[in-house]
Amino acid sequence: MLTPQSLGWLKGIDLTSNLVSSLLLFIGFVLLRVLVGRIFSRLMIENGEFKRKLYVYTKNSLSALFFVALVIIWAGKLESFALSLAAVAAAIAISFKEYFLCVLGGIYKYSSQLFRVGDRIEIRDLRGDVVDHDFLTTTLLEIGPGSKIHQFTGRTLVIPNSIFLSHPLINETAQTTIGIHSFEFPAFITDDLETIESHLMKAAIEASTPYMAAAEESYRRLARAEGIEEPNVKPRISKFFPEAHHVIFVVRFSAPVKRKGKVEQEIVSKFLKTIPKDAFDRDQ
Structure with missing residues (x-):
């Protein structure tokens, strides 16, 4: 016969199992990211821009699969704690407002296909060639200074994706090279x-x-x-x-x-x- 003590013990085992699964998933994700980075560093592809696009696509796909797997592992617990989470949702939203805006900007960027790796973009006086982007940030090799100079400055710009929600974007290579x-x-x-x-x-x-x-x-x-x-x-x-x-x-x-x-x-x-x-x- 199951007693309250035994039920609590079973829940503890279930929670521990989820934590172990999440830890193993995270370790596997990190190892895969490192492995992919090493593979692409040794990959002999003449077209450097295509190689960079393929690397960014692979890296972002791994990140998406990691989050999906994490949600699957914790789906049961999330359902159980749904009401409790709703109580603190407002506080979390306020605390992580910029983080959520960056994620929303990343989703908007991907769904609208604003640009790809190798495109030259300008937004809010920031201008450069896209070399990397994910759900939180976009990395540019700066072109300038100013809009009248078309040379690399040697600086790297890391832009939060939230900027795409509130400012117009100019893509100089959107339609043609x-x-x-x-x-x-x-x-x-x-x-x-x-x-x-x-x-x-x-x-x-x-x-x-x-x-x-x-x-x-x-x-x-x-x-x-x-x-x-x-x-x-x-x-x-x-x-x-x-x-x-x-x-x-x-x-x-x-x-x-x-x-x-x-x-x-x-x-x-x-x-x-x-x-x-x-x-x-x-x-x-």
Whole structure:
């Protein structure tokens, strides 16, 4: 006959069994993570970006399986303690608010497919190439400084996923690896604007011509897939006047997303080599 003492003893055994199972599961998870890391470090794959994507996918899949297995182990206990957990849920939610927001941001990021490893993104003045991401954080190799410089700074940014819930994200490589880019060139109203514009256009054509055919094909596929009008990828110069006596030339050109900084510098270098010095008003 089962007595209250024997029932308590059986419950204790059941709880101990769950704890042991959870401990063994955690040890197995850690060992698998280490093993996967070593396997990928020795894996010979020429495409480094594909290798990184595969590693992140494998690592996140292991994490998801670990949490599912943990829930299965404790499912019975969680059901028993459901009412008790509800009593402290509010306190836990307040204490771990940022943690939960990061998890929600991670779920939103994965379900919406905001970006992948290797994409170049910008959010809240933070910009860089994605090298790792999970349910809590996203790791970037910083590009900059600022939005006008396209070089690696040497710094690594670790961003909490909660930021994706409250700020817009710019993915520079979301649709295509080659696209249309632009930069600004300042001048004075008294400069030889016609000469400046013609030399900027010539430099832009020379620098972007090798990429125009690929850009046209890329945007043609995008237009068909999304049902939008196909954009003109040829170089273009626009002008606007931010204030009196000042002119801004906006130089638009086609280039690979991750080479736009180099192409921009090539355009500027070609322009400076060919522009007559008297095109600029030295009195300004």
